[in-house]
Amino acid sequence: MCAFDLLAATADNLLQEKQNATTSSDRLSENDGDGFVKEECLDANKPFKAEHSDEASCDRRYKHEFVKEKKPFKAELSDEGSSDRKRFCNISSQVYNQNRCSKEQLQHDNYGHSCIASIVTSSSCSERFAAETAVEGKGQNGMENLVRKVELGSSGCPDSSGCKIDGDVSKVKDKLLKFGKVPIDTGTELCCFEDPLDEKPLALISSCGNAKLSGYDDSMPQSSLSKGYDNVLVDSRDNDENFSDCAHPCTKIKSFGPIMFIDDRNIKRKLDSKYHEVAQESKRNTLSNSVLDGNVKPVYSSRKNYDKSQRSQMNIPFKKRKLFNCSSDTNSNGYSRRGDTSYSPENDTNHSVSCSSSGMSKGHGTSSLDHSALRSRDSHVKLRIKSFRVPELFIEIPETATIGSLKRTVMEAVTAVFGGGLHVGVILHGKKVRDDNKTLLQTGISHGNHLDALSFTLEANSSQNKSPACATDSLSVPSADMSQPLIVYPSSLGVTHQRASGFSNVLPEHQVTGLGSLVESDHDSAPSPINTSVEKKSKDSKELITVPEMGMEALVAIPVHQKSKRTEIVQRRIRRPFSVAEVEALVQAVEKLGTGRWRDVKLRAFDNAKHRTYVDLKDKWKTLVHTARISPQQRRGEPVPQELLDRVLTAHAYWSQQKTKQLLKHHSKPCLL
């Protein structure tokens, strides 16, 4: 297996790598005056959250713009386009769960001729791995520790002390084989799924742990992140403008591993339940931290014709808000918002949901989980989870896509993962707490104890498919297991133009080719256009047949025409459930503007939410009113805080009354006259 050979080679290089460590970090430090980057590197080298809960630099890192990349073996990798090389990258990125930071390098090493870039953030594996390690300690196998050593050792950072590889690579291989855990899984996956696309040059960017990429100018062509970088961390902190700039047609996101292909509804369902789990543990401020910090800064692009541009973007899903929602959201199942405020709806400007979440702006889509526990007076345990590690993601995106779209793509992938079947693990004193029925007190999580040893993990549901081999299939031909790609979003089929404000570096060819490959696998959240058209066609045909006057030519010609038309244009937008934050914004806007002024509502509260049309808002209001009227038990989906629903009813009643008053006036006036 080439993977193991590569692994072995990697191990060999680790030593050399380590020798260069000092130099590297020095260089890195220079890149950033205060040595931040260096710090970041070290930080990123913490696959084991439980053991690295101290992140004093956590916040700081987000104030800096950087992209981490790592090229373990530049020499070997110089042969671009070689599939071996790619494999090598994949493997090495697994082993090297570490990133060297250098924006410059990244920009310089631009292979720039590829069509597709694949990005893998593989942390789920190491994530799970970490958890298990923590639980079982050195138990049954030392392999995990060994691997860990490898990972740490590869960091090239002075901090990584445990980097003795002992040269016995074969041991590693064997153990990896034997236990088939993570690192190998991912490596295999990567190898597998790039094969089908081998003709196209691929850029694989794999980041173990954090999907963070920040500070990149969105105008920077994504091709900058190309081949040589098997490890790019991205902070998906983009603003709304970019956010709206829809994904590239060729953009595919797939999540491998346990969480794979779930349709939209399942996602939501799971997200809901999962969220509750989290909520119980952390009350709030959990997921929020991790993901969404985009959208925080509202961009008031004076888009008077938002609808126009919007239409073109409409087919692109942006689930950011969903995450959002997870975070800012709250109760309904008894988890009540504790008076805080993730958002500041008071502001009067064009506040959209996004900006209203300013409280989350500091959120970081980080990888490592960290928390601090505070004691409250009443024996409640207060936990604060600073961040979660994002489990493994696979992202495939054209190199010609913009950074902005990359960010969004990553964002969507992250969102999908969150909704796709994660559960929260609790680790206390390095041990995983498995008994869900124990009380916190029984477990030792009480306000009287030091809770430093408490940490949480996001873990993929074990029930899901773990087989890496399936990754191969899932890429091109969805297997039975993963017939539902988590996210595969073709952009709107009929649309070719990009918004002016967007960075449309996308070549038309790519759009076309991308569509071709995507349509096939797009039978998840959004119905395949083909299927739709077929349905419609048959329906139309029937209708046509019932028309006596219709001649045969017409019978034939019309359906054909309609088919092609619908195939290209008709595509139902994917469902994007409103987040609580969005609902909040909507309610607020309606309270002020009233029902019936949906365009104004849109402009006021959702101007930068391209995917929300005024019709959507109207519909949402409709459902909100309905939701508010039914019993909480009958409600589905993400729970909307009762407080909001009350406001909905109040506002609805008020404006209904206003309307009738208006009507009466108009009616009475003529009568009086």
Place this chain on the structure above:
DNA sequence: CTTAGGG
């Protein structure tokens, strides 16, 4: 293009 409402 917007609204309003049914599907």
Place this chain on the structure above:
DNA sequence: CCCTAAG
């Protein structure tokens, strides 16, 4: 969310 009538 979609579709469409109506203004």
